[in-house]
Amino acid sequence: MNTFNTVVYQTNVVMNILLLGVTAALLLRYLLFASSALLLLWVNTGCEHDCLDQYLAGPPNHTSPLLLETVREHFLTPPPSKPDNSTFQIDEPVWARLVDWNLVQESLKEIWEGQPPGVFVEVGASDGEFMSQTIMLERNLGWTGLLVEPDPRAFTILQGRRRRAWTSPLCVHNLPPCSRRYWLRDIEEDLPNHFKQLLMARSKLNDYTMQGDEERGGTIMVPCVPLSTILLAANITSIDLLTTATGVDEDETRMSDVIHSRKFDIKTLLIHFPAGRLFNEPYPRIKGYILDMGHSTLQIKIYVKHSHCQLLSNDECKKMKHYDSLEACLKYFCFNFLTVYSHKRS
Structure with a gap:
């Protein structure tokens, strides 16, 4: 019985260590993700493994080509083909003054x-x-x-x-x-x-x-x-x-x-x-x-x-x-x- 309890105890210790390791890994991943998830392409599901080195490197320099390309493709909308060209009267809005x-x-x-x-x-x-x-x-x-x-x-x-x-x-x-x-x-x-x-x-x-x-x-x-x-x-x-x-x-x-x-x-x-x-x-x-x-x-x-x-x-x-x-x-x-x-x- 004592031997059995010892084995169970050791198994629980190993499982707790593994669980702690997995939790730490998930926390690290979350921290990296939270800082750049909406900006960097490599956090997307399809790119996560292929771009692992860049992912682990964290947010890029603010003028890096990769970041500029990401902003250009995902966070910039060009002017419409048919813009509103009507004249704007600055005294008309109720908040003008x-x-x-x-x-x-x-x-x-x-x-x-x-x-x-x-x-x-x-x-x-x-x-x-x-x-x-x-x-x-x-x-x-x-x-x-x-x-x-x-x-x-x-x-x-x-x-x-x-x-x-x-x-x-x-x-x-x-x-x-x-x-x-x-x-x-x-x-x-x-x-x-x-x-x-x-x-x-x-x-x-x-x-x-x-x-x-x-x-x-x-x-x-x-x-x-x-x-x-x-x-x-x-x-x-x-x-x-x-x-x-x-x-x-x-x-x-x-x-x-x-x-x-x-x-x-x-x-x-x-x-x-x-x-x-x-x-x-x-x-x-x-x-x-x-x-x-x-x-x-x-x-x-x-x-x-x-x-x-x-x-x-x-x-x-x-x-x-x-x-x-x-x-x-x-x-x-x-x-x-x-x-x-x-x-x-x-």
Whole structure:
């Protein structure tokens, strides 16, 4: 009997060790899968064994040919053959005056009207219409470009808009390619459509969800890559306007791989900063760019690349200077800041 019990005990020990080993292997596989499953071809069932070496190597470099091919084939949709070319009236939407959206559109029109059609990139494009910073440029001035929106509900509506642009359901971050948790704001069905648009536009990466909002929505996993990955996959390196409105205060950092790269020439930036960020830093600086005070508003700032500063003036470029506090507060509400940046003729 003692011998029998010893054998049973030893068998149980061996089985537990084997079970622990299998569990560890499955956990390792899950961790590798979770970081790249939605982006890398070798996690697909048909490729899992053939591509084992690449699979075990983890996520590729953000500019690797394999990753760019994956994004190009699975996460980029070309412009439709029959886009909506109707004129867009910036004063018609019920939300036109929300956060001075219509004033920004007038500023963009002033800068770009009369020039050849340009290329835009809009990160956080939402449904392709609600407070879009590029729809007027596209419909009225003949622009085309790229629209990026990770909310699957908004992305479906966006594609139905028939915008003259590439579209991508990826999220943008400045980390290696991976999947991240994304918070989707619940939408009450009995609300007017523009209220639904507003609620949907509040969706964002779960890390940046406001405290108390957790119960007002749910989360999903979305694939995220650097913006440079999407642009290179779409073969876009010259950009006339790069705009973002993701609801967080680090957008210029999130896009730093593009803004500060010699691979890309970005003439102008348009960033919608959250109010909380601007209380601490009313006019954030971006290296290599001039803050265009004349076309900016309190929350939406327009920057012009130094090498394209002729966009600020038809006759000559302008250079930055400092206002003093009194001048700043006379021109804008004073949020307890000492200096703001504007321009003067050289």
